[in-house]
Amino acid sequence: MSSPKRRIETDVMKLLMSDYEVTLVNGNMQEFYVRFKGPEETPFQGGVWKVRVELQDQYPYKSPSIGFTNRIFHPNIDEQSGSVCLDVINQTWSPMFDMINIFEVFLPQLLRYPNAADPLNGEAAALFMRDVKAYNVKVKDYVNKYASADAAENEDSSEEEDEELSSVGSYESDEEPAGQMEV
Template sequence: MLRKSSKPSRTLMVNKRMLMDVRKLQMGSYKVHMNGDRLDDFYVWFDGPKESPYEGGRWKVHVQLPENYPYRSPSIGFTSRIFHPNIDEASGSVCLDVINQTWSPMYGLNNIFDIFLPQLMLYPNPADPLNGTAAALMLKDQQAYAKRVKEHMRQHGTLLLEADDDADTDDADASELSDVSSAYSSDSD
């Protein structure tokens, strides 16, 4: 006779972890836009950290969670243009070791937006660039680099004042945020 296992399936645990991590982002200071009913595909508005050249900026970051999250790292990319040595200006790809190589299931989405990305903004690594122009300028002249970052933010509408206006009209389907808790709650919780 086969007995029903008392252990929850790995898929159910992974989905609960996705839900928990997305909820934590939403309960924090982040504006999160769900891509339809999908829990694994959404956008987060990320503000530049204080005391960095990126202070006063806001960027839209696309997040895709793999099926076996948190055992595999999320894919993140800036959809708003940004001038940074470790972020490809055209594709938005991010060169961040902790996401690309040393990810651990102990990390969550809050780690990315509360720690990893702010640290990348505060301490760019020009020795491992995705944007060679930004890296070269940063190495050559820190003040010119900071000035270029601010000009780039003004040019591409990522300053907070401008971003607040643009966020409302960014995408027609982004006008209302999805409520992930109602879309993914179940009676078995």
């Protein structure tokens, strides 16, 4: 059995070698951002979200903490904090899962099949249950406002400025992200 530190390194390296854009915070493999694209054939298609991931020292025995940093309209995602309500992450997490599962299976499934009966965003859940077409229109509006390529770039720029003001040297420019590995 390998140590949790080794498992963290293995899972993060798999993610770094995948097609996902991963940016480590301060070169730390326990805190990073992943660019996540909305699944095709959903109202989220075309959207790009920056998802913050934090891995506890007990990972993979303790689930990762994940949250969307740019806004998204979804019954199971808190619009303000970006927190995600997903059973497989919150209650039924298993060491058999890894980070790739979250971005290739769990999040796409959550966006495709919202659980309006267990909402973090009551407005999104009510709209989804009352009028799916209106819900889809609002999702697409949010994608255009907050998750388009332009919105993601603006998010990065404003975040860099905030980071520079609040803690010197904790985040570098997009040209050479801290800890980004070329494979």
